[in-house]
Amino acid sequence: MQDRAHDRGYGEGKDAIEADPAHPSDCDPEPHLDAVCRTASALFRVPIVLIPLVDTEFPALKAGSGAGGAMPGWYDAFVGQVIAGESDGPVVIRDLLADHRFSDHPLVTGGLRARFYAGVPLTLRSGHRTGTLCLIDTVPRPDFTDEHLVQLEDLALIVTGHLRLHRANAEREAELRERLRVTTILTRREAHLEAALASQRMAEEIAGFGHWRIDVAEARVEWSAGMARIHGRAPADLARIPLDDHLAFYHPQDRERVRWQLDDTLAGSGAFARDTYEHRWRIVRPGGDCRVVAERGIVERDPDGSIRAISGICLDVTELARSDQHLRETMDLLRVTLESIDEGLVMVDADDRVRVHNERLNLLLDLPEDMLHDGAPFDDLRRHIAGRDGSLPATLDRRVRDGRRDHGEAGASGEHLQRDGTLLELCGVPLADGSTVYTFADITARHRAERSLRESEASYRLLADFLPQMVWITNERGDTTYCNRHFGRYYERPLFSFKERVESCHPDDRSRIRGDVCDRHKAWQDYDFEVRIRRADGVYRWHKVSKRPIRLLDGQPGWLATALDIDDIITARIALERTGDLLRLAQDAAEAGVWEWDVASGRIWQSQESARMQGLPLDGADPAAGLLMTMTEWERNLPAEDLDRVRAEASRAIATRTDHRVEFRVLHPSTGECRWFQGFGRAVLDPETGEVRRFVGMNLHITARKEVEQRIAHLACHDALTGLPNRSMFHDRLEQALGSVRNGGRGMAVLCLDLDRFKAINDTFGHLAGDILLQLVADRLRDVLRPCDIVSRLGGDEFGIILVDLSGHDEAVEVARRVIDAIALPVKLDGHLANIGISIGIAHAPSDGLEADPLLRHADLALYRAKAAGRNTARVYEAGMDAAIEERIKLEFELREAMLRRDLTLHYQPVVDLATDSVSGVEALMRWPHPTRGMIPPSTFVEIAEETGLIVELGNWALREACREAASWTHSARIAVNVSAMQFRDPGLEQGVIMALSASGLAADRLELEITESVLIQDTEAVIACLHRLRYLGVRIALDDFGTGYSSLSYLRQFPFDKIKIDRSFIREIADPDTAAIVRAIVGLGERRGTTITAEGVETRAQLDLVRAEGCNEVQGFFFSKAVPARDLSGVVARLSRAERAA
Template sequence: MDQGILMVGADNRVLVHNQKARDLLGVSEGLLHEGARFDLLQQHQIDRGEFRKVNGELRHLLESAALGTAAVTYERERPNGTSIEVRSVPLPTGGLVRTFTDITERRRREAALRLAEAEYQTLFQNAVVGVYRANLDGTLVRANQALAKLHGYGDSACATAPGTGFTHDWYVDGDRTHAFMRLLLTHGRVDDFVSEVTGHATGRPIWVSETAWLVRDAEGCPSCFEGTVVDATERKRAEAQIEHMARHDALTGLPNRRQFQERLTQELVHAQRQGTAVAVLCCDLDRFKTVNDTFGHPAGDALLCTLADRMRRSLQPGDIVARLGGDEFAIILLGRSHPHGVGAAAQRLIEVVGEPVDIDGHLTNVGVSIGVAIGLDDGDRADLLFKNADIALYRAKEAGRHTCRFYEAGMDMAVASRNLLEIDLKDTVRNGGFALHYQPIIDLASDTVRGFEALLRWPHAAKGMISPADFIPLAEETGLIVELGAWALRDACQEAASWPSDLRVGVNVSAVQIQHIDFHQHVLDALVRSGLAPERLELEITESVLVKDAERVIACLHRLRRIGVRLAIDDFGTGYSSLSYLCQFPFDKIKIDRSFIQDACASTSGAIVRAVVGLGKHLGATITAEGVETQAQLDWVRREGCSEVQGFIFGKPMPPSVIKGMMRPVGVGHDQQPERTHCPVSCERRSLLDA
């Protein structure tokens, strides 16, 4: 038998026992055998402390000598750690029958089960996510504290108490209940089912994310389902915020380019179905960059917000204004196709944008240029209509800004020509198709050539010589001026290195170039490659160079001046804050713009020239008059005290091969070395002009 058995007669002697009983009780055959006295066996157990792990009334019963007259079942743990179950049944004739069962393993399993249950309950109740079990009808059977708290209840008992109406239906909004159960019954599991909870104890709705799975019975049929629930309210808010950010401009709160294109597509579809009209206005702020550079980016941002609000308030309900980026805006006008109505709306925008704005106590104003395209006449697709409005904007800027232009057939040809010119420009820069021509600069004190200004020329294979006024702005806009300017520096220095050592070369520098991080290195590279002395290189910059990031630009110019490079401020008097920058940086030369020389007879121009000459003398700078074309102009600038002159009266810009003739020494024999390269103005003027 797997159990121990012991039968005791009425005379208190053992009648029957088996080996299992001796093993479980831990006694020898000398103590337990047929005929042994049962009271001696009990006393032996008492003496060795067999019952010391048993407490209370049971221990008193076990340590008594009585056989007992009633059936009894109990469990006890022996000193060696073995747990046994004892069943004792009295016999009708006296005595008893007792069985012993080893339940050590069973107790271990039960203890492990209790521990596991306790751990499960701890995990279940203390989980940071809601955990539940529900019947297939949605009634919750069990819910943990996190789930109860999620729904605003004090504890899980309140949440699942009868009458609370706390059901799984709250997790799915309306028709989504059926969608949830259909997915669950079809696939046996639902992951990250996000829905709105309407049954919150506080009455406020929340969003939750739920993962659930079916629980099946022994036959494999669904009996209930379990799941976990987490609060997804913040997640939904974050998603909504991200979606808003993806469709709105972060600075102004206006719709961005993405939403603008979506709405324009929708409105065009509606216009096609309903036979209505829609107008698109492309808007670009004028002079915004100057304000931004002058007052700083925070002030520029504040200005953009102010103008965006003005635009929004000037439109009719239903119209849409969007910020596409930078200072670019776009507007959709609904239900208007007549040019008069659209033009009136555009004119209102020009007026409200042009009103002064207070920036840190300074009144400033910007303008706006507007291009208009009307659908479906100017385009039945969003991209086409917007492109045509942008073409019209380009023409509005050409017309002088602060104005509005409607798209007309043929406008795109001008834009196409510009795009083709840009392609040609890139190819020419890459293939080295540009050339430098040189215009002489004459010293009035000695009537000699002091140097030459290097000027970019583009001899186009098909279009002939293209004006710098056409390709320089394009090169600056596309950034190609950096590569083109670096080449011009190298080539001009290389050419000047072959001239007599007293001649300088002037090279124009674009604002885009000098703001480039490698500009300083480009200058050094040109000097090192050519071997030209730094003091023979004269960089000509306009005042606009100093407007943006002036501190960094001036620091760069100081580094160049320390190595000997001369610096000239070009077109003086036509830029921005000229005098303030002259105080910050002592230029070697000031070049008076040709517009003041051409108007030599005007008293205002004369006063300006005299003022610049006086300023130059005070600063120790050379004063060069540009654009001198007549003898009268030459005599006038000489009388006013200019140091140098430059203009067609002495020569147009010429290729390097032509200017070589101007560098012959005067009054010196062939076997003598010249002390100075001399060009008498009176002798050379006509030949230079002819050239």
Template sequence: MVDRPILEFTPRDIALLRPANETERLAALRDLNILDTAPETQFDAICRTAQVLFDTPIALVSLLDEDRQWFKARCGLNDDGTSRDVAFCNHTILADEVLVVEDAGEDARFGMNPLVTGEPRIRFYAGAPLILRSGIRVGSLCIIDTKPRRFSTEQANQLRDLAEVVTANLRVYQDRSEHRRVAATLEDTDDALRDANTRYASLADALPQMVWTVSPEKRVTAYRNASFRTYYGETERSGGRTHSRNHPGDVERMSSAWEAAVSSKQAFELEGRLRRHDGDYRWHRIVMIPLQRSGEVIEWLGTALDIDHIIAAQNALKATGDLLRLAQEAAEAGIWEWDMRDDVVRLSPMSARMHNLPLPVGRDAMEIPLADWKAQVHPDDLPGVWDEVKRAIADRSTYSCEFRIANPAVPAEPRWMQSFGRMLDDETGEPARCVGLQIDITDRKVSEARIAHVASHDNLTDLPNRAVFHATLEKCLADIGNAPAALLCLDLDRFKTVNDTLGHHAGDGLLRVVADRLRESIGNDGVIARLGGDEFAIILPGTRLEDAQAFARTVIDAIGQPIHLGSQVVTIGASVGIAHAPEHGLEVDLLHRHADLALYRAKAAGRNSFQVYTKGMDEALEDRNKLEFDMHLAHRKGEFRLNYQPIVGLADGQIRGFEALMRWPHPTRGMVSPAEFIPIAEETGLVVPLGAWALEEACRFAASWPIQARIAVNVSAVQFQRPGLEAAVANALAVSGLAADRLELEITESLMIQDGDAVIACLHRLRSIGVRIALDDFGTGYSSLSYLRRFPFDKIKIDRSFVREIDDLDAQAIVRAVVSIGERLGTAITAEGVETEDQLALVTQTGCTEVQGFLFGKPMTPEQALAFMREQSPRKAA
């Protein structure tokens, strides 16, 4: 399988992920009135349940607002939300199904997500959407782990069931909102009817203030307008004493004012907090006016205007002022003033410390000449600073600039300052002073440099990345003039084997060793970049072609040295393609393409070598692309055919089955070898539909045989990597009516190392329905007896290379060992490629149970195979 670089999704890419009904979805979310509400036991309990049920460190109830992700409930995470552009749940709400990311580090959507590369270092994620109604997904119930992990369909269903419980609780909020709206509508209708009773009531109900009347003796409320009833609630009875509605902190003050007003029969006005029907207190401006008749107060008319927002604004303004002062202190900002008339700079204590100047004892500021201030600015920065100052003086405006000053603690690393200033004129309109603020931005500058480095370098090898490679090569070609340049594209041989057998950690270590060896080999003569996976590129400015070839040999020799990875020692190789400018192109993409073509040719030539681009390589690539096109066309037209080669039992010479072999009779090329078209089919994925067709065709043909023999079908590793293999097998059996135990699937050893656990699990499922499993070409790949122990194969097929050398004692010993293992495990042993009587005799002596090869029959058309079966006279062992 060919490694492919992971695509990088930017925050902008992810920010564009929005459901088509986003406006409706947000409206539904906000109608719930749940955002930023306090924790609730039912949501917290669901989170804890999910955390325990799935054994994950983190479980969240996440709601997706327009620009943020807010957690209504969370376990294992301190933050109450994130920005929406990094939220995994932003993907979850795009569909009704559970979203499962088994390894975020290897997922194109999330590999560069800051929640993956940084805290909390998400590697596994599963999220079930919270579906308020059809198409309206307001958030998700999700679980998170810091390690990659598998997630079964059953687990996904369990997570979806828990999400339904969350949704049910959300619908309670939905019902509450609807009830409030209905209640408000009914209340407005009732108020409108009552307002029609009298002109006075209509006027009073239209006022924003609460209006009521109070009897002077009993001090109970009589009339209450709509605002009053709304604030205190319709259910409150008349007769409540006025001070019972006051804030406990205001009761004494308001009671005193009321008693004084009653005694003096004078109106009064004050500010106080009144308790609303829901228990909340809000500030009001309260006015009480006595209504008199014949000099006696018969009633008190009260009004209360809600001024809570005004009080809140005043408090906020005060808090903002305090915050600004504290922020200035926390940011360690220094204040300075430059008197232009005498060129003296006055520094606050913080500014003095920034400039490494000791503040005199007892002084709250210090003065230094402008020349001394300039002397502390880095000489490379001073011209830019002074140009900005002169511009601000001319424009009578503000300025901002950044500059470096000396750092006595680390002289080689000066500190960075950012200075803001404003010019002030004197009474004549001439510039006289400049006042400003200065802050230390050294940490920010260091972070910016680090970010710039990360953005331009591969985080594993610290080599320049693809973007830097492209820009460097573009500049090199633009400046080429009369000096040549070379581009080397390099790909590691056998890297995938190390990565698959020893793990990704070992693969990462190997890539770091390769990067170091490339640096040592190239030195300062060129630029090395990692383009992705195990692909590297080297730009060699001013290098002749013969020198580039010498560099390639050096690189191949360096990489070919043994590499120690912990307790393991591995040896890999390198294939190198060389393109030379100007003769091979002066455009980045063209030169890179030519170097890639040369690399492709080097790998095809046996690897661990280099090739220089030639024009014929374009033609070879075009021929390969034409063959790929013809393959897709042949698949649509049904031009592929199956031939069948018999498999014979050594004990009785009877036919045990046939192996289905794919053939392609090309209309112009003639018969195309499987060795030529199968690799292209696997690379393009066409092997999946071709494989499904082969399964169905072979099973249909086998169902028509006059004998109860088995049909063997080869299955590619690509078919295991893509979904649908098990469904294809089941469909082929169902359509043909063939018994499952007559179908035999042949797999190769190389498949087992790619994802052994997943492959073995799939094989067990296929075995459970009766299908037989054979291990093909045993001994040619990455043979491991552990595979035979972990999965009981029905058959082991010994590769034809052993049969061809069967007269060699070592080859015989190996075959006998495999036969012995097969006998112990109850596994049939088939010898492939038997072509001579001598080979037949020897494989018989070693104990093989079945044979296959030209001696017994070449691959046959379906008609020939049927005739062969009817004859039932295969060649028997001597």
């Protein structure tokens, strides 16, 4: 075999490599390829075997044997001459010194003194050379044969296969990363777009406007939901409509103007010449309702200036337009009114300038035409008036000012005598803005009329005193200003106030009188009413009172009233009406109907109410006259079982000539509804024969009462929420079942059931969701059991089951298994899936007892054992359970007492930083020094605390105590506190952390909360969110007992923990290579994520050396110190610090 080498330059080879898009860029050494090199070195007996890969810039060593792990500097040039040659095959140079191309190469002349080289190119599927597998020896190798070359090529194929696999994995990972990146971007954009659209919809709904956009190119209009709402149309039909359809919604008189507006826009003129516009149009809603809308628009242009679209908003301003129109009409009416009133009027602003006046003022005061105008000084008018009465203007102004200061809206008035004998009344009223309105009224004629009225009043008073009615006059407030003689005799006092007059009325009439008087006085209308008035002797008599509005002598409004005694008439009328009303009220209140049965003819008459209640038709008859029918016709609507009872009672009453009473049901002819009635009949006897001639009675509608009685009977023995039998009924059925067993019947079993995690679901989703869950559980229990079995809700989340007719114990266990499987199915609550479980205790009869109470107690004990075994399981009662469970209950009671006495304490175990060999933190661990049992292990009492819910209170105490103790340390070590899964379900956890830090004064970054993976198993999203909020406070989060859970790596991906604590089970077996590899992988994971790795349970020097070698950052264990009381901690820290200095 001839020596073969490449002649092409390295640059050309590099270009070929760069053309390969799948060339592996990762040139880090790999152990697998190192093993190939070692194999080649042994196989071909050469000291150096290399696998260099050519990168786009320079060759890099992928693997090698005998080269010291680095690519020599001279090898780059050698690759340029050898690897990138013309030949695509292997290269073998048995003596490099003899080859003139390489005799001066550093590979030959340098310290290596290479004399032999053999290399096989590494080629991917693309045909491009990626690198080479090469052999180098320091002596010539003439013995290197073709068989050796074939073996070298085989090894090259192995390397090439590995590189191709590497490339495929890299391509797949790159593709996945790109897909994830694109998906993330799209998700974010969709979320942002949805949020923006939601905000726009909310803004439109709150502000009451809509948005439209006209696409010029497509001549289509996009409407928002707000636009559809303004137009009174369905949003789904109008999301994008043709422009002509859009224009059709405008009022016919406005439609062409809107179109002209759009044409001007497209031409670049008109309202859109500056790219914006505002206008009001009318639209027509379905049904013909016309609304006024205000539109604001803007032009969207392309970069070349052409119009792409027109966008705008629309607001319903119908009410505003109506208000504007009303204001214009009001102003017009005001102007007409000012000119039409018979008084002169002038309004003066705060600057004493005339703002409004009418022509009547000029005529009354004989003013020059140019004296009053808008803005004229009011002093000119004062001087004009002063020329006739110098004191009146000053007096009036002073009254106006005093009224404004003291009463806000009060005014002033006065009289002014003109030279020609005309009498004017001048009034001034201050306004809130500082203006004043003055009016001048000609009261000459009124003054004469009032004088004439006073003269005639004396004559009328004399006449009124002789009338039989009471006559009186009141002012606007209701105070009596006049009364005739009969009024005085009736009341024995001549005058009194409106309040006193109302008090003289019958108590039952007073509220009506007050309301009538107020309403009628406001309307200023005549009115009459009837009322009982107390006479001076205390007797109430009916009167008809008539009131008419009048003007008093001073011109103020008042009322003229008369009262005619109609007591005799009213008394007779009331007596008549009362008789009919009492009968109707009795029937309506009792839902009763009257009937009359003629025994001889068999015909029965039903009153209108009786027929209505029974659903009997009244068509073709006068409803008020009732219904006449035969007894046979009436009996058709009675159920058969009730018909016999009704006939028997009727026969008895006829035979005994007595009254009858019977309850019966009637089927409604139209709806089929069954109604209950109670019939009462009074026998009317023939006066001659003494036989029953007819019955007169009534039917009471008692359906509601019957339903209540049935409901009460049901609720007395059933649970109101689930409809299951309650505890009382459960005990009754249990006694019946046990009685059957005592009498020789087959066996039975009692199952006590308790839902797992019900309280957590109830607290998370609310009590309504808890009720729904209990109803669903009840339905699932019914579905699992046989018809002969009994399931009951005993209270809360506790259920009981009675299984009867059992041949053996296995049947009850199988039923329990089916129950557990049925309850374990996910439940959808409030849009979320929730999982619950159920624990079951089973006791059998007769083997476990034949009395109800002991049997139930045994099932409860088995239930307690099932819950202690991890829940969601079933346990059958065994004889030894009593003592064990009683001991556990006793321990729970003692734990509660210890918490009350504060007997529990915290011990502290240091955590050592391997980089500095100093104490970096301390973990707080709970201890229970029992006065008689000694030190109780945490594994015992913590488990009880978690089962009973005491762990929340214990955990909160430990958090507060640890923070308080850590704040007093002279060193700055962090304090680590364990937090249980139940504490994370407590909504007060975050507030508890904040309060503990605040009360102790401990810096948040010195507190480290340790959680286990069990915390994350339930409701992972909520727990992760809580962890992020705690991290935001500055608190550090550590993952404890890492590696013992189910989804450790998934949790690390969801939350960047500050620390990972490797479980002590791995440290105990770290001498095992596989365990050490796992620890090494965890350390590498921590390095890449910037997470501190702590090894727990280090007890020996050998373990310490191994975890240090694997790269752990911190260690914790008995090798340094066990957990010690707070008083001994400072000594331990000092000892470890001295050990560090000594080291």
